[in-house]
Amino acid sequence: MERTGFEPELGGQWRQKAVYVDEAVCIGCKHCAHVARNTFYIEPDYGRSRVVNQDGDPEYLIQEAIDTCPVDCIHWVNYRDLHRLETARSHQQLVPVGFPGAAQRRAV
Template sequence: MADESEMTTGRSSGLEPELGGALRSASGRSGLEPELGGQFRQEGVYVDELVCIGCTHCAHVARNTFYIEPDYGRARVVRQNGDSEALIQEAIDTCPVDCIHKVDYTELRELERDRVNQVIPVVGFPVDKAVISAQRRRRQSMMKARKNQG
């Protein structure tokens, strides 16, 4: 229902939510923007888990955005809009190995898709042994799948 001031004056207050009218005709629209709300972030945050050393600085600074993944001891983004831009930038600045990056949302989608297949070694575990143990687990799961099929 329209606001009472809008009905009497015929003008909007400017505080009504945008329902996509102005955004729909924008030339740079990617289709990933939310339709309601205030200012939107143009970039997402991504942690390169292979570079991360598990120092936990980012998770202590921006607690609603980053957390330490329990299996590998590496930082991971849990929620893109968890903290303010300033707090996220502070978390990025505290990273000693610069493994946190701001990326475009379309690139973020690709990076997250690629991350699923990464072999991430446990912090302090040599990479070559991690690769060997991951291959062993993969072979074991394939053998179990074959037994279940046949």
């Protein structure tokens, strides 16, 4: 069955957009995870932001995280485009940023 964007995990019938982090651009500043802590987290392997729950915080908090991102790597996208973007991201080669020692943890 094709997804419509009206699924409950996107806020029911009112929210047709999803939030997406372009991890290749993210610098690991952690600001978004502090502002909208139920939506974003800093993944431990590369120290970059990732969306953990599309409906984790009110839209105004997510928008604040987007507006204050210093490298503009967080975007609202159409829910139908989210899967394509996440699939493309899975093939990216990332260098650890953010957390000191992240590269050493990966080498172990």
